Amino acid sequence: MSGYNLSPKAEHLYKVLKDFVENDCIPAEETLNQQLGHGADRFKAVPPIIEELKTKAKQRGLWNLFLANEHPPYCPGISNFEYALLAEQMGRCIRLAPEACNCSAPDTGNMEVLVKYGTGAQKRQWLEPLLEGKIRSAFAMTEPAVASSDATNISTSITRNSDGWVVNGHKWWITGAGDPRCKVFFVLGKTDPHNSNAYKQQSVIIVPRDAPGVRVVRPLTVFGYDDAPSGHCEVIFDNVRVPLDSIVLGQGRGFEVMQGRLGPGRLHHCMRAIGLAERAMELTLARICQRETFGRKLAQNAVVMHQIGDCRMDVEQARLLVLNAAQKIDASNPKAAQREIATAKIRVPSLVLKVLDQCIQIHGAAGLGADLALAEMYAGARTLRLADGPDDVHKEQLGRNEIRKYVKRHQAKL
Incomplete structure (x- = not known):
């Protein structure tokens, strides 16, 4: 990906993944809808298209990318920074691409738990089939x-x-x-x-x-x-x-396990959300370049131009927050990047929701229905403000830590 200093391996994976998402996953969304069926049947069988895409992804080396570099021998040999850019691509087809690459929650977090804390027996019974995508x-x-x-x-x-x-x-x-x-x-x-x-x-x-x-x-x-x-x-x-x-890990160590699980997972959600916002913007740009109101294209309307400009700024801010947190993890570890992860977890879903809301508004009534993906995108993104802890809890913790740091510095000067 131009503009970023990626390793040759990450560059290759990015190109292969981008092609896979655009030409295999996104076109398969309608097939998924058809195969899911109706009512209770939607939870009785796995649509065949999912396993077909998983087979293709594994054949192309797009497998378990989320483990990054900190978990040998399971890691694919890329950094968290590089994975952030790959996860963004998966987010463009949020219903299929992450699972196709065995990179979807909650399995990713559970696999990390077993990698970090699991016994040999726990890894053999549960980690191995999860890594293989069998369960x-x-x-x-x-x-x-x-x-x-x-x-x-x-x-x-x-x-x-x-x-x-x-x-x-x-x-x-x-x-x-x-x-x-x-x-x-x-x-x-x-x-x-x-x-x-x-x-x-x-x-x-x-x-x-x-x-x-x-x-x-x-x-x-x-x-x-x-x-x-x-x-x-x-x-x-x-x-x-x-x-x-x-x-x-041991009796009474549940919070330790949870923190080890949730830190990277919170950031993974944010990575994928950016891809979601980018796809929504593309749908909206196509819309405004085709639709006319009051004798001219929507794209020629100054208000719409401002709206698109705001969306672009929001997406770029979100991406920079994610990449900054990923880079901090690479430089140290998830615990040392706690502030950066929390900042991204709080801000990125809200920025993405702003973009999705604006895209829905520009689409008019069509943006609210099931014919387009925008309403479903919005539902998924709104969930992120509660998943892995609500915004308010993270804000309180972030603020408390900032105050503690200030007090510590002040007392040191005294």
Whole structure:
């Protein structure tokens, strides 16, 4: 990609991926819609087009790119900065391209958890088939009965018995749970609810999807979209029994696992969102160059020119925030890039939503319907302001850290 100092490998992957997204994935969107079917059938079978695209992507070397350089031997040999540009291309076809390249959430975050913290047995049972794209997974955290933006509220219980753990809880908005290929849940719950340190009460435990007592209640919709066949589901864990070695990293280390999982994942969402905005802009530019109002093309209207200019500035700002965070991760690690990741997580979805809203406005009533992709794009992008923590929580944390840094510097001078 011109303008960026990419490695020869990343340059090659970018060209191959761009061709794959534009000429294979985007044209397949209509096929996906046709193969999904209607009603409950949308969650009973996987549209064949998905596996066809996965085969093509793997053959072209477009596989597991999200692991970047920090996870040998699994990494593809590119930096986070380079992956950001690749993920942007995948975001142009958000429903197909990320999954086709085995780079879609929540599997990416769950694979990173296993790469970083999994035991040898956990990796053999779950990581290997996930890396091969043979199964899918879900991360079960959010609960309907508590304010889950404060994860210390999570009330799902994980209790020890003579031969293992027993999980009881009610979760919802669990992405991927509706997919027939989903074979495993990573569940956040309390193993030590009376610990005086609220951040040591939680653990992450691996629960097979077919374990007795796991029940997917229903898929939930976002502005009417069900995101089949993956879905965002309500799930009940009713006396689910799993072996002792199902805890990830160790008892009471759930917050550590979550932070290791969510940091890169938050940035991956932002990377893809930029591709979403770019595609929306292209649809809109085509629209204004074709449509006429009051005797002239929309593109000749000064107000529309200003709107397009604002959209371009918003997209460029979003991209720079993402690339800055990715570069900081490459220079150090996700923990050291916490401020940059948080800034991107807060600002990028809002900027992308501004662009999508403007594109819908320019399209008029057509922008609101299902004939075009804009409304569905908007629904997906709006979700990002809540996914992996709402904006307000991240803003508070970001502000608190800035104040602490100032106070520390001030006290040092004194």
